[in-house]
Amino acid sequence: MNSYQHLSRAATLLAILLFAGIVLRANFVPASFGKWGAYRADHIDEERDRKPLIKADDSCLDCHEKEWDMADGKHANVPCADCHFLDGEHARPLEGDQSLNEFALAESRKNSQMVFKSLFAAMKEGWDQDDIEKLSLMLSQNEWGMRVRVYRGEPVIRQFGEALPARQAPAGDVDIRKALLSGEESLKIEGERDAEVARYLFPLKVETPCLECHTKARIGEVNGVIELLYPLNRMKLKMHTKLADMPVDRSREACQVCHRFLNSRPEKHPQVKDFDEHIKKGWKADMGPVDLGAPCLRCHKAHIPSIVKKNVNA
Amino acid sequence: MHNDPKNRREFLKACAAAGAAGVWVLLIPRPGAAQRVHHIDPSLQVPDWMDHYYAYVIDLNKCIGCGNCVRACKRENKVHEKFFRTWVERYQITDEDHVYVESPNGGHDGFSGNVAHGKVTRSFFVPKMCNHCRNTPCTQVCPVHASYQTPEGVILVDKKRCIGCAYCVQACPYGSRFIDPRTHTADKCTWCYHRITKGLLPACVTVCPTNTRRFGDLKDEDDQIRELIHNARSSVLKPDLNTEPFCFYIGFDRAIR
Amino acid sequence: MIYTEFSFPNDMHIYWSLMIVTYPFITGLIAGAFVASALYHVFGRDELAPVNRLALLTSLAFMLCATLPLLNHLGHPERAFNIMITPNFRSAIAGFGFIYTFYLTVLALEVWLSYRPDIVRAYHQSAGLKKRFWNALALGTHNVSEEALRLDAKVIYVLSVIGLPAACTLHGYVGFLFGSLKSNPWWSTPLMPQVFLLSAVISGMAMLMLIYLLLAWRGLTTWSFACFRSMAFFLWLFLVFYIVSEGLEILFFFYESSDAWYVISTLIFDKLWNTFVVLQIGIGVTIPFVLLSYLLMADVKERTFIALTALSSAVILFEVWMMRWNIVIGGQQFSKSYVGFRDFHPEWLEKEGILPAILLTLLPLMILTVLLKLFSVKDEASRAK
Incomplete structure (x- = not known):
């Protein structure tokens, strides 16, 4: 029996305790501790996952x-x-309705004015319906996919006769008839989902300059309707640039x-x-x-x- | 004697020994040291926090002491009725430099009446909360890493780790911390971490009717708060303690404690 | 500017109450008792030999209870080991786990080596279950040869040398725990660890003297007046150091007259007037200082010396307890606004109330009584008889 046996036993005991302590400790450290820093990373998620309650004042x-x-x-x-x-x-009032319809309407009006101005210029040159048809086809070739068509109204038919059948409005088209009769513009969104088309009808009301050639027309009558067809997703793009x-x-x-x-x-x-x-x-x-x-x-x-x-x- | 090579050699030896001992001290495995990640591994699913560093601005010129913020905070965070994650104080200072301060129920129910005696020359409200200091005394003393700072600068308390020793409550110079009697753990303002990480504003900012309370992201170049902090003359609470708070006060007064 | 009283709304509670008063009091007693043992082992004060074994045993008894007030204080005692599982080394409390464990190991080893001959003797003289108990305590080896004991003496010396700074660290750390908080003007001073350490030494010494006296009176230990007188001298010496430290601390606060002084002056002259000025300084410090100074200078009868020293020791114990109270409670009697104050009235029966505090202070004494039943603290000559 050597004289330091008790000391080595005590040392062994301490070593075992120390080792057990280290092993135990390792087992009790939370799994996510230290993932991002010296804290339990899961707590971040717990905190983030809390549901907000307050809506407002x-x-x-x-x-x-x-x-x-x-x-x-x-x-x-x-x-x-x-x-x-x-x-x-x-309760400050809103400055005008800024809905899509409003936007489309404004956009269509502007375009229709342009189309009408072109038509007016062409007609003054004495173009006939074939020439006007060519013009509307040309106008329809634009980057927005807008298509332009022109339909004759009552005063024009009275003076120049019916247009060719292919250029007449479809017989059952209520909207065009309505626009020709009432002289009110209209906007409708039609067509299949994802291929929707906005259809804008712009009635051309007879005004003094028209009377120069449309001698049989009276002021206030509807000489015709300009129809604009927009694919909606193209219009959204255009609106996007507008919004910016x-x-x-x-x-x-x-x-x-x-x-x-x-x-x-x-x-x-x-x-x-x-x-x-x-x-x-x-x-x-x-x-x-x-x-x-x-x-x-x-x-x-x-x-x-x-x-x-x-x-x-x- | 100084040039005696033998002595010098011994001295160098001693230095080397001391150095070796020092290295040993460094080598002693520090529990948690290995996990203390400073450079976050990009392969980990890291939240977007590296893109944010939040700050809070309180414009004292605007506060009307309505207590909306205190009420909203209580509801949003289910704060114990006797304690406050945020509160509002009213200061009234007379022409004789007497300072009357009060915060009845933390300003929860607003303020009424005049507590000052004499001619009041200045009167204003001071909303207070956790300052989310950069050099935080509270996370420094938390023995178990239950309280820590996220990379976005928000100080949080992990209620599942907190042992409830209240050392952090003692260390906070602003009285922002308390022990929640229901959980027996430390509690404090989190800048509504659950809201700001979803793109919302803290509840108190959301409901402030006068824009006194502003919250924003210093790392976002477009955030107005950056401009506000850089351009406005602001102060922090107890700047002498070097806690580097990230709540900035505009329109500060020397009477504010 | 003159402030009316105002506390931050969260600053209405005293979180660190009687348990945190009891905790440094108990740790202080450990450190103090150990210092007495170290004076004998390391500084060669041979006249302290008769009290050496008692000092070690007292230290151990208090050491075993030092964590209990803390555990009782925690909001979640079941998570106490978190301070060693995920320790934050920037926190003083996290240091406690490691300093405590280290010092407990050193102390347990030293006590074990000192009492090994007794353990082996008890092993040889007992039978049955008792024999197994003593065998386990002896770790199964029963070598008490002269050579083995000489080796033990060397190890004990080394452990004493390690243990003294460890004891000082343990208690200095308690002071650091308070002194390092910049948020609290009443605590935040680098003198805090010294004040805690020196008060720990005087309280431990005083406690040891009282226990020694009691045991000698009951015939449980070898009486030596020289030993007692030497302890009285060291008590006086550390008392002087302590008074100077604490006095300097207050003087600095007063003289610097910074923002902190408003808080501290209000504490001293109002909130802590009774406990600090009257009880701690007026009675606790003055009486022992005057008495011990007189006893060391004058030539008095042995009985008078013993009686007055015993009185001084008891008052010092009271003083140190009051000092813990004034630091711990006083430091929380004001709001962090530094212009608001509050009172503290402990309850008897609450979790951290007066009764638990008394029980936790008496528990180490009960453990010591058990230890004294197992081991004799008489010196070798008397034990041999």
């Missing part, structure tokens, strides 16, 4: 209980104030235009449905324009980068 709820409940789904936590700026006079030019405080309306658009195909864009529901149900002309710089874009930044840029620079 409670004070809205006091008076707008119905509207409060409308905001639901993915956009449930978008604060009211983001769109309805609370600056004390939160819009002033900053219009960006919410810009989003709304797109959203109405997308909502025409809810199956394809379910994410906008709830938001659009809210707008449809709750949208009134007295809801004020936006401030705080395009709240939609805070989340949807990738959407329209040029708008974001403008938004910040302004």
